[in-house]
Amino acid sequence: MIKLRQLDTASSSFEADFEQLRHWSAETDAAIEGRVAEILADVQARGDAAVLEYTARFDRVQAQSMADLQISAADLKAAFESLPPAQAQALQAAAERVRRYHERQLEACGRSWSYRDEDGTLLGQKVTPLDRVGIYVPGGKAAYPSSVLMNALPAHVAGVGEIIMVVPTPDGTRNPLVLAAAHVAGVHRVFTVGGAQAVAALAYGTATVPRVDKITGPGNAYVASAKKHVFGQVGIDMIAGPSEILVLADGSTPPDWVAMDLFSQAEHDELAQSILLCPDAAYLGEVRAAIERLLPTMPRQAIIKASLEGRGALVLTRSMEEACEISNRIAPEHLEVAAAEPHRWEPLLRHAGAIFLGAYTSESLGDYCAGPNHVLPTSSTARFSSPLGVYDFQKRSSLIEVSEAGAQLLGPIAAELAYGEGLQGHARAAELRLKR
Amino acid sequence: MIKLRQLDTASSSFEADFEQLRHWSAETDAAIEGRVAEILADVQARGDAAVLEYTARFDRVQAQSMADLQISAADLKAAFESLPPAQAQALQAAAERVRRYHERQLEACGRSWSYRDEDGTLLGQKVTPLDRVGIYVPGGKAAYPSSVLMNALPAHVAGVGEIIMVVPTPDGTRNPLVLAAAHVAGVHRVFTVGGAQAVAALAYGTATVPRVDKITGPGNAYVASAKKHVFGQVGIDMIAGPSEILVLADGSTPPDWVAMDLFSQAEHDELAQSILLCPDAAYLGEVRAAIERLLPTMPRQAIIKASLEGRGALVLTRSMEEACEISNRIAPEHLEVAAAEPHRWEPLLRHAGAIFLGAYTSESLGDYCAGPNHVLPTSSTARFSSPLGVYDFQKRSSLIEVSEAGAQLLGPIAAELAYGEGLQGHARAAELRLKR
Numbered sequence: 001m002i003k004l005r006q007l008d009t010a011s012s013s014f015e016a017d018f019e020q021l022r023h024w025s026a027e028t029d030a031a032i033e034g035r036v037a038e039i040l041a042d043v044q045a046r047g048d049a050a051v052l053e054y055t056a057r058f059d060r061v062q063a064q065s066m067a068d069l070q071i072s073a074a075d076l077k078a079a080f081e082s083l084p085p086a087q088a089q090a091l092q093a094a095a096e097r098v099r100r101y102h103e104r105q106l107e108a109c110g111r112s113w114s115y116r117d118e119d120g121t122l123l124g125q126k127v128t129p130l131d132r133v134g135i136y137v138p139g140g141k142a143a144y145p146s147s148v149l150m151n152a153l154p155a156h157v158a159g160v161g162e163i164i165m166v167v168p169t170p171d172g173t174r175n176p177l178v179l180a181a182a183h184v185a186g187v188h189r190v191f192t193v194g195g196a197q198a199v200a201a202l203a204y205g206t207a208t209v210p211r212v213d214k215i216t217g218p219g220n221a222y223v224a225s226a227k228k229h230v231f232g233q234v235g236i237d238m239i240a241g242p243s244e245i246l247v248l249a250d251g252s253t254p255p256d257w258v259a260m261d262l263f264s265q266a267e268h269d270e271l272a273q274s275i276l277l278c279p280d281a282a283y284l285g286e287v288r289a290a291i292e293r294l295l296p297t298m299p300r301q302a303i304i305k306a307s308l309e310g311r312g313a314l315v316l317t318r319s320m321e322e323a324c325e326i327s328n329r330i331a332p333e334h335l336e337v338a339a340a341e342p343h344r345w346e347p348l349l350r351h352a353g354a355i356f357l358g359a360y361t362s363e364s365l366g367d368y369c370a371g372p373n374h375v376l377p378t379s380s381t382a383r384f385s386s387p388l389g390v391y392d393f394q395k396r397s398s399l400i401e402v403s404e405a406g407a408q409l410l411g412p413i414a415a416e417l418a419y420g421e422g423l424q425g426h427a428r429a430a431e432l433r434l435k436r
Numbered sequence: 437m438i439k440l441r442q443l444d445t446a447s448s449s450f451e452a453d454f455e456q457l458r459h460w461s462a463e464t465d466a467a468i469e470g471r472v473a474e475i476l477a478d479v480q481a482r483g484d485a486a487v488l489e490y491t492a493r494f495d496r497v498q499a500q501s502m503a504d505l506q507i508s509a510a511d512l513k514a515a516f517e518s519l520p521p522a523q524a525q526a527l528q529a530a531a532e533r534v535r536r537y538h539e540r541q542l543e544a545c546g547r548s549w550s551y552r553d554e555d556g557t558l559l560g561q562k563v564t565p566l567d568r569v570g571i572y573v574p575g576g577k578a579a580y581p582s583s584v585l586m587n588a589l590p591a592h593v594a595g596v597g598e599i600i601m602v603v604p605t606p607d608g609t610r611n612p613l614v615l616a617a618a619h620v621a622g623v624h625r626v627f628t629v630g631g632a633q634a635v636a637a638l639a640y641g642t643a644t645v646p647r648v649d650k651i652t653g654p655g656n657a658y659v660a661s662a663k664k665h666v667f668g669q670v671g672i673d674m675i676a677g678p679s680e681i682l683v684l685a686d687g688s689t690p691p692d693w694v695a696m697d698l699f700s701q702a703e704h705d706e707l708a709q710s711i712l713l714c715p716d717a718a719y720l721g722e723v724r725a726a727i728e729r730l731l732p733t734m735p736r737q738a739i740i741k742a743s744l745e746g747r748g749a750l751v752l753t754r755s756m757e758e759a760c761e762i763s764n765r766i767a768p769e770h771l772e773v774a775a776a777e778p779h780r781w782e783p784l785l786r787h788a789g790a791i792f793l794g795a796y797t798s799e800s801l802g803d804y805c806a807g808p809n810h811v812l813p814t815s816s817t818a819r820f821s822s823p824l825g826v827y828d829f830q831k832r833s834s835l836i837e838v839s840e841a842g843a844q845l846l847g848p849i850a851a852e853l854a855y856g857e858g859l860q861g862h863a864r865a866a867e868l869r870l871k872r
Contacts, residue, residue: 090849094850108549122793123806131819213819256868260861263864298861352833354836356836356838360869361838362843362850362869370836372835384566386833396825398789399790399791400793400808401794402796407796411801414798414800417805422736425702426800428696430798432692
């Protein structure tokens, strides 16, 4: 019997129940932060020697030099060739679709543009790829080859010059599927280091590890703290919280499908959050029954149960419209619209990392191979941030070329405002360009 | 006599000199961080009451309630109407050009897009504005009305629902040009609060100040520390360092113009950085002479002198190509190409916040009214970040609609990879959609 809470928007306790459900603290442990600051400073000061020491201590990998912690392109290729054929084909098919989607993304929003004004002034933006990026890939129990594809392929499509991957190999155990994914995704160099020391090596550079311009990819609390610390020195993607799914259901999707979709989020870890919103009480009962029936068949049932009981919920709403409004308040990472008319509800959904439309669009298809990125904003950050994409591996420079005629028009405006701000140098620089 | 250092790329000490020139530490004072953390926690706990207390203490403004710290739309309008006509017109002309540029930016890179795959699967991205943003505007000596335009107008063009501005008014002194700019830029609500307490109010919300989704705008060390602290809870723009200009000159621009452009950066503050790169030694001498001659005529000569002597440099390069390469290493905030053929050099310039092409394009025209944003990445962050723009006030959601046929194609791929990662729930969610 699973203790999965059920909320009712018509209940007087709903707001309090809802706040409690949403509560999750992103506060980092102060002890972790202090330890991370030490590691970062040490790697900045001592470089490779410090990285080697921390790798020996935390990953129990003894290496004489950083050369021993590099994986050659030949080894990546060998890992790919060692895969069972079905796995190799699936990896390539997924990579192909992810690449194609990000190429569309580049076309849609990643090109330089400019125009000339009536006075002949050129204005625009030049879009260029980052020179070099670092991708953090977790090792050990949560090693996800699909994340290698999702981080490396948009960087590749953006035209990043060099992609450096770091992946810890606790006790020296290398995951062939992860290395094969690096091969397929065209990662340029791989170092088997992890933790805050890997983030430090990428952010500051060492004799062996080149300094990168941006670091992306998920990691544990040490990695997250290190990324937040080096932010500004290098770019970073979002600091990820626990994964989340929210399913909006009108009752038309088979309950087993929805139950399994909720499981597929809950199985990540105990803090993952799975929520179902539906205006049909009978359907909620059917999904609950499906959960009870299917749970014992799941190898990861202990994690799923802990996640559903701790952070999951079935929510009875007054209507689909209200369900959409609650979804906006949550701003979920993954949002499934398990409804007969998904396009009727989609315009009402303002905040979500990814929106999965219709009964056939299980989140897991998007996680692996539909094409869009699976690195998505968590913990309500979809209110202001976006999926990882080609744009994360590009930056823009404004282009301005003022003609002589334009300078006559703009000079007096700039000078007036500059004098108003007490910045006479600005004003006079504009005035010097005026014809006498 | 100004002690402005000159570097020579052909000198054996160049690399060491160059490193010293670039050195600038962004480390925040630990005492400031501790104080800021207290203020943030206090405002989170006590809301308006805490904001009122800190405002009384730091800005010496006694208010009974937050209502006294709000400026009405009518007051903003009155501030605009009180301006001298030339100032009002300049403000409107600048706003009009900035708005037009950002409308072009929206067209170029801010629209939703989607496509259908051969198997009928819909893929794309929905681009939506943020619901509500906060704009921090410094008060006191460095109050820049132009920054109000540069922060609020892209938010407006993006379609942000509500724009909240905070601006401290030390001793109750309100800057009419700043308030007029808020009127012109269509800011929805203004609170006369500042410092870490204002950032906290925007990030957490109080009874009076609504919680926002993102906070942009420059501020002092307390504001910067507070923004970095609340990052994740809300979005933020970059943490800005001192302002910088780099001028690439081929010797064809009047030396007085270049000298004044260097001043226009140096006059911001003593830590601002002005660098001139040129392959022509005689021209460097002419610019140096112009600096000596013009400096005594500048009202802010003390700041300019301190900035140029402390962080400025004239750099003799072997060629324009080498000058471009050095510019890329610096990744300057503002980059002027004061050359006869600016489009010859522009393709070589990979990293810069804004590129000003040709002798007539003084940085100050771009700062106020050319159209592009003047909020630009500093401290080499142009390697990985971009000018403030419409895209900073939008976020994206992936759209995925897998057809029944698509699910048959994608399901086996997703399942293969999910089993490979040990995530059976993901695999079975995909398999449930397969026809038996």
